[in-house]
Amino acid sequence: MDKLISILTQLGSGFLTSIALFFLTLIFSIPLGLLVAKGRMSKNIVISSLVRFYISVMRGTPLMLQLLLVYFGPYYLFNINLRNLKLGPIDYRNIAAVIGFSLNYAAYFGEIFRSGIQSMSKGQYEAATVLGFSKTQTYFRIILPQVVKRVLPAVTNEIITLVKDTSLAQAISVIEMFTVAKQISAAQASVIPLFVAGVFYYVFNGLVEIVMNRIEKKMNYYQ
Amino acid sequence: MSVLEMKNIHKSFGSLEVLKGIDLTVEKGEVVAVIGPSGGGKSTLLRCATTLETIDKGEIIIGGDILVTTKDDKAVYCDKKMLQEVRSKFGLVFQGFNLFPHFSVRRNITEALIHVHKKSKEDADQICDQLLTKMGMLDKADSYPCNLSGGQQQRVGIARALATNPDIIFFDEPTSALDPELTAGILKVIRDLAEEKMTMVIVTHEMSFARDVADRIIFMDGGVIVEQGHAKDIINNPKSERTKSFLAGY
Ligand SMILES: Nc1ncnc2c1ncn2[C@@H]1O[C@H](COP(=O)(O)OP(=O)(O)OP(=O)(O)O)[C@@H](O)[C@H]1O
Ligand SMILES: [Mg+2]
Numbered sequence: 001m002d003k004l005i006s007i008l009t010q011l012g013s014g015f016l017t018s019i020a021l022f023f024l025t026l027i028f029s030i031p032l033g034l035l036v037a038k039g040r041m042s043k044n045i046v047i048s049s050l051v052r053f054y055i056s057v058m059r060g061t062p063l064m065l066q067l068l069l070v071y072f073g074p075y076y077l078f079n080i081n082l083r084n085l086k087l088g089p090i091d092y093r094n095i096a097a098v099i100g101f102s103l104n105y106a107a108y109f110g111e112i113f114r115s116g117i118q119s120m121s122k123g124q125y126e127a128a129t130v131l132g133f134s135k136t137q138t139y140f141r142i143i144l145p146q147v148v149k150r151v152l153p154a155v156t157n158e159i160i161t162l163v164k165d166t167s168l169a170q171a172i173s174v175i176e177m178f179t180v181a182k183q184i185s186a187a188q189a190s191v192i193p194l195f196v197a198g199v200f201y202y203v204f205n206g207l208v209e210i211v212m213n214r215i216e217k218k219m220n221y222y223q
Numbered sequence: 224m225s226v227l228e229m230k231n232i233h234k235s236f237g238s239l240e241v242l243k244g245i246d247l248t249v250e251k252g253e254v255v256a257v258i259g260p261s262g263g264g265k266s267t268l269l270r271c272a273t274t275l276e277t278i279d280k281g282e283i284i285i286g287g288d289i290l291v292t293t294k295d296d297k298a299v300y301c302d303k304k305m306l307q308e309v310r311s312k313f314g315l316v317f318q319g320f321n322l323f324p325h326f327s328v329r330r331n332i333t334e335a336l337i338h339v340h341k342k343s344k345e346d347a348d349q350i351c352d353q354l355l356t357k358m359g360m361l362d363k364a365d366s367y368p369c370n371l372s373g374g375q376q377q378r379v380g381i382a383r384a385l386a387t388n389p390d391i392i393f394f395d396e397p398t399s400a401l402d403p404e405l406t407a408g409i410l411k412v413i414r415d416l417a418e419e420k421m422t423m424v425i426v427t428h429e430m431s432f433a434r435d436v437a438d439r440i441i442f443m444d445g446g447v448i449v450e451q452g453h454a455k456d457i458i459n460n461p462k463s464e465r466t467k468s469f470l471a472g473y
Contacts, residue, residue: 121321123317123319123321124321124323126275126317126321127315127317127321127322127323128323129274129275129310130273130274130275130310130313130314130315131310131334131335131339131383131387132307132310132311132335132339132340132387133335133338133339137338137339141334141338142323145325146324146325149325221367222324222325222367222368222369223324223369
């Protein structure tokens with residue numbers, strides 16, 4: 001029992017790191033995803049091709065590799081040493097993890113948002129136009145709220161994947177929960193820490209599902 | 224004073240010329256019905272008047288505001304600010320309603336009043352209540368479009384178009400998406416508006432309605448106005464062969 005409590009407390013700090021990575025990624029990647037969707041649909045061929053290329057790279061290469069590139073890239077490519085950068089308890093590896101995850105997830109969210117935006121009927125835009133709504137008003141008042149409802153199931157999928165993907169941050173030695181679990185497991189020659197970590201992820205995703213279901217229900221007031 | 228002036232309107236989609244020099248003037252209080260075979264350009268004409276399509280050549284003036292003129296054989300549109308001004312002068316009722324599904328009936332009607340026309344919530348609600356009372360739908364103010372029948376949805380569509388107190392309302396086949404038993408209700412609403420001297424342009428396939436309600440009927444085919452005149456004359460004594468054969472189908 002004492003052993004379990006000690007495992008839990010040790011995992012605790014790793015868990016906080018995982019959660020922080022999770023929320024920061026969502027906070028940055030969702031608005032970025034909207035920009036990606038906009039860029040991908042841009043009439044400007046240069047912009048849309050660039051964004052298309054960006055998406056294909058983000059989806060076509062391993063996230064772990066992207067993390068390594070964000071972390072080591074500045075030094076090896078431009079000889080900029082950020083690795084000693086420290087902001088309080090946060091060092092560059094944490095920042096690199098957030099940047100890497102956000103860039104990667106923005107690509108996936110971007111494609112989800114694009115499919116949602118493109119599924120909107122022309123009639124919605126036309127009704128808004130003749131009523132005098134500006135482009136911005138039309139987007140934020142008429143289009144986006146409906147898109148949110150349409151893309152929610154796909155977004156939930158992505159969020160659940162993200163919970164598990166946070167463990168990839170160990171590639172650049174971020175001390176997230178899975179890293180800690182492996183360390184304790186090796187030190188104690190026991191699989192229990194790994195098992196506990198698994199329960200953490202499982203429960204976390206259970207919560208994600210509950211929250212997302214709530215939001216989906218809330219939006220069920222119209223078809 | 225004419226509420227709508229469209230002069231020598233030309234519009235092509237690629238190499239397909241859909242409007243070939245249309246002239247249409249609508250006086251205040253006048254009800255004009257536009258009839259004609261499918262593909263004749265009726266919707267396109269309405270879409271050009273309501274800023275949803277841009278014309279290639281011609282002139283459009285709505286409520287005294289110049290939407291577009293022609294210089295050196297090319298259409299020149301007004302600036303953004305004027306465009307908003309023009310859009311406040313007309314309303315458009317769609318065949319497929321195009322209500323905002325995520326808004327209640329009330330918000331469908333008041334959203335533009337509040338956020339485009341900068342009316343207070345109270346004023347907007349008052350306008351909304353008046354219109355819904357007129358449509359016999361006050362009890363549905365808090366419903367969502369998905370819970371309304373097609374006929375009720377189109378009433379909301381009409382109320383939404385009326386809310387900003389436009390000088391003219393355009394209808395593009397307002398009853399074509401409705402079951403026959405719901406059509407009569409919508410036609411009644413439009414008839415009532417005609418009696419209140421609302422200026423209207425209505426694209427319709429309801430010939431008896433056009434004859435009874437419209438002051439003038441315009442028969443369009445192949446991108447031109449083939450024939451126009453007093454509603455009863457056009458329906459009962461069409462002059463052109465094309466009009467005759469079209470009407471024979473009804
Ligand atoms: N956006 C567009 N792009 C290309 N062609 C178009 C477009 N909109 C309309 N057209 C074409 O223009 C012509 C006129 O169409 P329009 O919809 O104005 O006809 P209509 O008289 O309203 O017909 P209906 O009675 O079937 O509604 C048709 O040949 C149509 O295919
Ligand atoms: Mg049409």
